[in-house]
Amino acid sequence: MKAFVIERQDGRDDGEDWAENYEELPGAAGVSLIFESTTQEGVGPRLHQHPYAETFVIRRGGAVFTVDGEQQTVRAGRVLVVPAETPHKFRTLPGGYEAVHIHANERFVTTWLE
Numbered sequence: 001m002k003a004f005v006i007e008r009q010d011g012r013d014d015g016e017d018w019a020e021n022y023e024e025l026p027g028a029a030g031v032s033l034i035f036e037s038t039t040q041e042g043v044g045p046r047l048h049q050h051p052y053a054e055t056f057v058i059r060r061g062g063a064v065f066t067v068d069g070e071q072q073t074v075r076a077g078r079v080l081v082v083p084a085e086t087p088h089k090f091r092t093l094p095g096g097y098e099a100v101h102i103h104a105n106e107r108f109v110t111t112w113l114e
Contacts, residue, residue, distance in 0.1 A: 036098065041096065042092060050105070054104070057100045058075060061092065067080075068086050
């Protein structure tokens with residue numbers, strides 16, 4: 001069986017300033033990915049939900065997440081799992097945020113709620 005390597009679209013060979021979306025990954029991975037990296041405070045998506053779970057692996061910085069109406073601060077070194085059909089959004093903390101968002105579906109399916 002062959003493994004698949006997906007190169008960065010911008011051609012860089014480091015993990016810095018990496019912000020890309022990946023859908024329909026090869027090898028029947030069954031997930032889609034968002035790589036997000038920002039040094040800005042107060043940015044993030046508006047309230048939304050998915051028909052599948054979304055897992056956030058926080059690598060640097062942190063964010064205040066609102067999940068089903070409750071706020072919690074999640075910082076680097078933590079993993080947050082938002083269950084399917086659960087409304088959520090986040091805003092980055094001072095110093096920004098770097099994370100991998102794992103969508104448990106091969107394509108992004110999002111219902112925007114605000």
